[in-house]
Amino acid sequence: MTALQLLFYICAALLFQLTIGIGLAAWRWRRNVTSPTTLPFEAGAREQTVAWPGLRDFRVLRRQFEDALLTQCSFHLVPVDGVALPPFRAGQFLTFALDIPQPAGGASRAITRCYSVSDAPRPDAYRITVKRVPSPPNRPELPPGIASNHLHDRVQEGDLLRVRAPSGRFFIDAETEVPAVFIAGGIGITPMMSMLGWCLEKQPGRVLHLYYGLRHGGEHAFKASLEALAAQHPALQLNVVYSQPGPGDVLGRDHQHAGYVDVALLRQTLPHDRHAFYICGPPPMMASLIPGLIEWGIAPQDIHHEAFGPASLAPVQAAAGEAATVIATAVDIQFRRSGRTLMWDGQDASLLDFAERHGVAVESGCRSGSCGSCETAILSGTVRYAVKPDHDVAPGRCLLCVGTPSSALVLDA
Ligand SMILES: Cc1cc2nc3c(=O)[nH]c(=O)nc-3n(C[C@H](O)[C@H](O)[C@H](O)COP(=O)(O)OP(=O)(O)OC[C@H]3O[C@@H](n4cnc5c(N)ncnc54)[C@H](O)[C@@H]3O)c2cc1C
Ligand code: FES
Numbered sequence: 001m002t003a004l005q006l007l008f009y010i011c012a013a014l015l016f017q018l019t020i021g022i023g024l025a026a027w028r029w030r031r032n033v034t035s036p037t038t039l040p041f042e043a044g045a046r047e048q049t050v051a052w053p054g055l056r057d058f059r060v061l062r063r064q065f066e067d068a069l070l071t072q073c074s075f076h077l078v079p080v081d082g083v084a085l086p087p088f089r090a091g092q093f094l095t096f097a098l099d100i101p102q103p104a105g106g107a108s109r110a111i112t113r114c115y116s117v118s119d120a121p122r123p124d125a126y127r128i129t130v131k132r133v134p135s136p137p138n139r140p141e142l143p144p145g146i147a148s149n150h151l152h153d154r155v156q157e158g159d160l161l162r163v164r165a166p167s168g169r170f171f172i173d174a175e176t177e178v179p180a181v182f183i184a185g186g187i188g189i190t191p192m193m194s195m196l197g198w199c200l201e202k203q204p205g206r207v208l209h210l211y212y213g214l215r216h217g218g219e220h221a222f223k224a225s226l227e228a229l230a231a232q233h234p235a236l237q238l239n240v241v242y243s244q245p246g247p248g249d250v251l252g253r254d255h256q257h258a259g260y261v262d263v264a265l266l267r268q269t270l271p272h273d274r275h276a277f278y279i280c281g282p283p284p285m286m287a288s289l290i291p292g293l294i295e296w297g298i299a300p301q302d303i304h305h306e307a308f309g310p311a312s313l314a315p316v317q318a319a320a321g322e323a324a325t326v327i328a329t330a331v332d333i334q335f336r337r338s339g340r341t342l343m344w345d346g347q348d349a350s351l352l353d354f355a356e357r358h359g360v361a362v363e364s365g366c367r368s369g370s371c372g373s374c375e376t377a378i379l380s381g382t383v384r385y386a387v388k389p390d391h392d393v394a395p396g397r398c399l400l401c402v403g404t405p406s407s408a409l410v411l412d413a
Helices: 003-034 146-154 186-202 223-232 263-269 283-296 351-357
Strands: 055-065 072-079 093-100 109-116 126-131 160-167 180-185 208-214 236-242 276-280 303-306 331-335 340-344 375-380 383-385 397-399 403-405 409-411
Touching: 072 146, 072 160, 093 146, 109 126, 109 146, 109 186, 126 146, 126 186, 180 186, 180 283, 186 208, 186 276, 208 263, 223 236, 236 263, 263 283, 276 283, 283 303, 331 351, 351 403
Parallel strands: 180 208, 180 276, 208 236, 276 303, 331 409
Antiparallel strands: 055 072, 055 160, 072 126, 093 109, 093 160, 331 340, 375 397, 375 409, 383 403
16 A cells, blocks of 8 residues: 555545544534433533523413412413423423514514413423413503413414423522422412422422412412312422402411411421522512511522512612612613614613613513523623523623613614
8 A cells, every 4th residue: 555545544534533523513412402302301400491492383282270260371382393392490481472463453563471381390281370460450541461461362272372492590409308488479379380399299208388478369379289289298388378368268278377478477387497498479579578588597599589570679689788780870872773872871770671761672571681582782882780690691692671781882782
């Protein structure tokens, strides 16, 4: 064999190896992106699990009201492609891209909304539970909630919904069996149903306390299933608290306490021990509970919480004394695509509020840093967050809903 032939064979072998290597890497990447079923349900990572890119079609298999007043409706969703669902962390939410028909037959309006999965992770279906949102009682002239009313009134069994993969950082910590205290106010019960279901199945010995605050029995969702779970699992302590019990509501039968879920009740009823707290409820409940728990001596890392809407809650760190600072000096914010340059004057809580106040059209969903709908490229300048958002923000991009400028900005919006 000549030296030239030898060189040829070496080059051919190297080329072959390179081709195999690239092919293997591409296959692994594709498998991770498109075939999440290969991931184990119990993957130990604490990160968000993004299981499919973009939107996926789901069919509404079943609808079911969960309360006597028919204000909370569950939707059981199955993937149209029939591929098994990827793993997710109990407590996470789905993001829905809804096309909402406008009255008078105008073009439909695209709306993004998040809904927590309301049962334990399973490979074939998701369940969400949506509360119908009326006009605010003191502003009857305002329209009722767009997405919740659309889902209640128009989305029927057999209909399709476009859904982003589960995400969010409010989920049960699977690496500990420290007694868990789930505190739900109203529709804040949904992520708790998922976490409870997961714990009872995967950590049957774990002590669980559910505090569920409601006004009265009419809005008591999942009543029969919660009572059945508590009867079946002695490790689950049910504490249902009605603030305005109705004439038919019986203390000791329908609810265990009258009043509110507050720190006084927790101190009275919880054993003196370490607990992991998971809280989701309306702003007044969370605004009093979280600082109250910290004052009681609960470590901030044992308090996990989620707000179902606009940044309705001071973050735990702020409650613990670390003040959130918002830049107050005047800086220019340029929305490049909209062709608008406006002066930030520190009046708004976020760049999203600022954009909307000035009529600049920007995408939004959760308005609390969780869903990524408002993620926008920063062409120049810097953005700060009072606390790290739940959604992982890509480099060079920002979340308008929880960000404020820390310099002049040019945004691709
Ligand atoms: C992570 C996450 C998880 C969630 N999980 C759930 C869940 O499991 N179940 C659930 O039911 N919800 C959940 N939500 C809340 C849900 O995403 C929606 O915010 C909720 O359904 C209300 O949306 P809507 O479009 O119906 O109301 P919107 O149209 O957003 O209206 C909200 C309220 O604002 C009022 N309003 C309308 N116009 C104005 C105006 N001009 N000025 C002032 N007020 C006005 C409306 O009357 C209504 O009372 C979750 C939210 C997040 C962020
Ligand atoms: S609107 Fe959801 S992250 Fe900003």
